[in-house]
Amino acid sequence: MLLLFIIVPLAVAAxxxxxxxxxxxxxxxxxxxxxAALLTLSLYxxxxxxxxxxxxxxxxxxxxxxxxxxxxxxxxxxxLITISLISLFACIYSINYMEHYxxxxxxxxxxxxxxxxxxxxxxxxxxxxxxVFLEVAAVASYALVAFGQKHDEVEAAFKYLMLSVLATTxxxxxxxxxxxxxxxxxxxxxxxxxxTGMSVKLIGLCLALxxxxxxxxxxxxxxxxxxxxxxPSAPAPISAMLSGVLIKVxxxxxxxxxxxxxxGLPASVSQAMIWLGVASMVIGALIAxxxxxxxxMLAYSSISQIGYIVVGLGLGTPLGIMGALFHLFNxxxxxxxxxxxxxxxxxATGTRDxxxxxxxxxxxxxxxxxxxxxxxxxxxxxxxxxxxxKLLIIVALVEANHVGVAAIAIATSILTLWYFLLMxxxxxFGKLAAGLEKVKEVPFYMALATFCLAAxxxxxxxxxxxxxxxxxxxxxxxxxxxxxxxxxxxFGQ
Amino acid sequence: xxxxxxxxxxxxxxxxxxxxFFKDLLRAALSLAFMSAVLAVVLYRMDSPxxxxxxxxxxxxxxxxxxxxxIALTKTEEAVKESRxxxxxxxxxxxxxxxxxxxxxxxxxxxxxxxxxxxxKSFGATLWGIRSMDLIxxxxxxxxxxxxxxxxxxxxPLTAQDKIDAEKAKDGGHKLW
Amino acid sequence: xxMINLIFVGLLFFIGLYCLLTSRNxxxxxIGLEIMAKSAVLSFIxxxxxxxxxxxxxxxxxxxxxxxxxxxAVALALVINAYKNTGxxxxxxxxxxxx
Numbered sequence: 001m002l003l004l005f006i007i008v009p010l011a012v013a014a015x016x017x018x019x020x021x022x023x024x025x026x027x028x029x030x031x032x033x034x035x036a037a038l039l040t041l042s043l044y045x046x047x048x049x050x051x052x053x054x055x056x057x058x059x060x061x062x063x064x065x066x067x068x069x070x071x072x073x074x075x076x077x078x079x080l081i082t083i084s085l086i087s088l089f090a091c092i093y094s095i096n097y098m099e100h101y102x103x104x105x106x107x108x109x110x111x112x113x114x115x116x117x118x119x120x121x122x123x124x125x126x127x128x129x130x131x132v133f134l135e136v137a138a139v140a141s142y143a144l145v146a147f148g149q150k151h152d153e154v155e156a157a158f159k160y161l162m163l164s165v166l167a168t169t170x171x172x173x174x175x176x177x178x179x180x181x182x183x184x185x186x187x188x189x190x191x192x193x194x195x196t197g198m199s200v201k202l203i204g205l206c207l208a209l210x211x212x213x214x215x216x217x218x219x220x221x222x223x224x225x226x227x228x229x230x231x232p233s234a235p236a237p238i239s240a241m242l243s244g245v246l247i248k249v250x251x252x253x254x255x256x257x258x259x260x261x262x263x264g265l266p267a268s269v270s271q272a273m274i275w276l277g278v279a280s281m282v283i284g285a286l287i288a289x290x291x292x293x294x295x296x297m298l299a300y301s302s303i304s305q306i307g308y309i310v311v312g313l314g315l316g317t318p319l320g321i322m323g324a325l326f327h328l329f330n331x332x333x334x335x336x337x338x339x340x341x342x343x344x345x346x347x348a349t350g351t352r353d354x355x356x357x358x359x360x361x362x363x364x365x366x367x368x369x370x371x372x373x374x375x376x377x378x379x380x381x382x383x384x385x386x387x388x389x390k391l392l393i394i395v396a397l398v399e400a401n402h403v404g405v406a407a408i409a410i411a412t413s414i415l416t417l418w419y420f421l422l423m424x425x426x427x428x429f430g431k432l433a434a435g436l437e438k439v440k441e442v443p444f445y446m447a448l449a450t451f452c453l454a455a456x457x458x459x460x461x462x463x464x465x466x467x468x469x470x471x472x473x474x475x476x477x478x479x480x481x482x483x484x485x486x487x488x489x490x491f492g493q
Numbered sequence: 494x495x496x497x498x499x500x501x502x503x504x505x506x507x508x509x510x511x512x513x514f515f516k517d518l519l520r521a522a523l524s525l526a527f528m529s530a531v532l533a534v535v536l537y538r539m540d541s542p543x544x545x546x547x548x549x550x551x552x553x554x555x556x557x558x559x560x561x562x563x564i565a566l567t568k569t570e571e572a573v574k575e576s577r578x579x580x581x582x583x584x585x586x587x588x589x590x591x592x593x594x595x596x597x598x599x600x601x602x603x604x605x606x607x608x609x610x611x612x613x614k615s616f617g618a619t620l621w622g623i624r625s626m627d628l629i630x631x632x633x634x635x636x637x638x639x640x641x642x643x644x645x646x647x648x649x650p651l652t653a654q655d656k657i658d659a660e661k662a663k664d665g666g667h668k669l670w
Numbered sequence: 671x672x673m674i675n676l677i678f679v680g681l682l683f684f685i686g687l688y689c690l691l692t693s694r695n696x697x698x699x700x701i702g703l704e705i706m707a708k709s710a711v712l713s714f715i716x717x718x719x720x721x722x723x724x725x726x727x728x729x730x731x732x733x734x735x736x737x738x739x740x741x742x743a744v745a746l747a748l749v750i751n752a753y754k755n756t757g758x759x760x761x762x763x764x765x766x767x768x769x
Contacts, residue, residue, distance in 0.1 A: 536712075
């Protein structure tokens with residue numbers, strides 16, 4: 001059953017080049033249909049997971065003599081739903097947006113491979129297998145960032161590839177050391193073997209390599225150099241996928257799985273994560289303030305928002321984890337919404353330079369409305385969804401006696417509101433800039449995707465008790481259990 | 494102490510240094526291929542014949558072919574200007590790091606557990622039975638490579654920007670930015 | 671044998687990293703990455719040999735080699751694309767974007 005999440009996108013991706021020859025519209029339909037099916041399938045799992053269970057899938061269950069397993073708990077399910085949800089809207093948006101790029105068959109194939117890689121990553125129970133699926137998603141994303149084949153795009157993709165392979169080689173070395181000392185790659189067996197089999201110094205080295213590697217994947221400061229190039233250069237739906245989902249799955253999720261499930265969140269890592277998070281939060285927001293490129297500003301703002309999530313996960317208290325997971329989900333919705341809006345603005349006006357835009361608000365009513373909703377969500381204005389998750393993180397910080405960090409989080413939130421309002425004023429309000437008189441609203445499917453995501457931001461904000469109970473609570477339970485079950489504490493706690 | 498192994502490892506590091514040191518890309522790529530070949534022997538001597546054959550055929554063979562064809566396709570008159578001083582400082586850094594490495598590694602891996610030689614049936618059973626999820630990942634990553642290369646070598650597309658430029662030119666021909 | 675191999679794993683990783691940090695040529699950067707990848711291969715096989723589980727470690731290494739080939743293929747396609755755009759292989763001519 002769980003295998004479907006990997007096999008279906010993989011199989012459809014393999015068919016893409018064939019079906020794109022048959023009829024031009026078929027890749028669109030097939031892409032959207034696959035993502036809709038995966039979303040339905042993942043929403044169906046809520047019922048099974050929300051009672052606190054975890055689903056284990058074994059190849060033996062379908063009569064294969066294999067020792068392969070997949071596992072779904074609350075934390076994986078949250079990511080699985082996020083992936084399917086954002087991919088579905090990115091796919092719908094691509095129907096119009098990717099028209100001019102050509103080669104839609106290859107585009108959807110790579111897109112689905114990226115989804116397959118991410119789904120595999122969140123379902124696996126094996127450390128090396130996690131690396132394999134990480135690379136599947138990464139290889140597809142390198143090609144997607146460079147999809148337009150323009151100078152900027154190729155440059156950004158090459159930098160992204162270099163830094164990302166450096167990070168994964170470090171991760172791989174850490175895995176090989178762990179394997180040498182413990183003889184297993186399974187999360188559950190590792191969590192028991194690590195404490196007895198490895199010296200404290202070696203665990204420290206491996207944790208440092210994991211923090212650097214996954215930190216680079218998640219674009220935490222100081223490992224963020226690639227993100228402000230790669231995310232703006234990609235086509236808009238891919239920017240939305242990268243910023244909304246990929247950095248969270250291959251950075252935050254993988255780091256959390258390793259640190260929580262295998263090492264049980266040692267105090268030193270908890271401290272390191274809090275400080276890395278604070279650095280990302282502040283530095284990302286400060287640089288975003290000075291940006292004149294719509295998408296580049298959003299990219300820096302992603303670094304800043306990732307900081308909130310890392311701080312919450314670093315705290316390790318139930319409330320902190322809950323806030324972090326909720327913010328992870330919310331950031332996926334509003335950041336992909338904002339990237340899609342930036343793409344829509346570029347599509348309609350031909351530029352994303354904020355100094356050349358101006359007053360297009362009444363020309364682009366839907367884009368302008370949805371951008372405003374995205375702005376309110378990311379800045380944490382009630383009742384939009386960003387407010388509740390930031391509130392949870394700040395309350396958790398105060399509760400854990402990190403009052404200074406909480407103050408920084410509030411200040412960053414105000415800063416976020418400021419630079420987003422600045423962007424709104426430059427792009428959508430005021431006098432119509434010269435040469436933009438003929439601007440028309442974007443085509444139907446692009447508008448539909450942004451509208452749905454904006455509605456989602458509002459609905460999640462309004463019905464947050466229901467969302468947290470169904471989606472976030474099981475994830476939190478899974479993570480707190482894995483700290484508890486781990487038992488052993490490292491470097492004293 | 495296994496002397497042959499030590500010699501092979503020194504050759505490995507030597508070819509790696511050559512690959513870094515050579516300014517000529519073709520020579521650097523060939524050093525890399527030799528490095529793979531030596532590594533294959535090292536792997537073979539550590540009871541890993543299957544990994545050795547993969548290293549030899551795929552890495553020393555296929556990847557070298559890819560490198561050499563790219564070097565041939567991107568030939569320019571003017572070579573990339575690089576300052577040479579990092580190369581002259583390289584031995585110094587290498588020795589420095591080697592000493593640190595020697596001291597640190599001894600401390601890190603002081604108590605490697607003895608081999609248990611657990612009950613594995615055969616290589617095939619291990620690869621297909623225990624690591625079958627990795628095989629799915631392999632298929633996916635191969636597709637990723639193929640589609641990635643296909644997408645990057647297609648004809649240059651018209652982007653939204655180009656199209657708008659073209660339309661603007663058709664509408665009235667006034668240059669706006 | 672295991673200890674000496676691990677020392678060379680560190681050494682190879684350092685050589686690759688040095689190449690990555692000091693080179694300006696895009697293909698040279700990839701060669702640096704390849705050297706680092708070899709250190710990972712050596713590390714895994716050494717681990718498997720030390721534990722007497724060479725079948726297991728070989729399975730991991732074969733998967734890794736397949737991944738490596740895909741990455742190199744995509745990376746070289748990017749190099750050729752960049753070459754078509756700029757006419758040379760200098761990473762410094764790729765500075766339209768600022769870090």
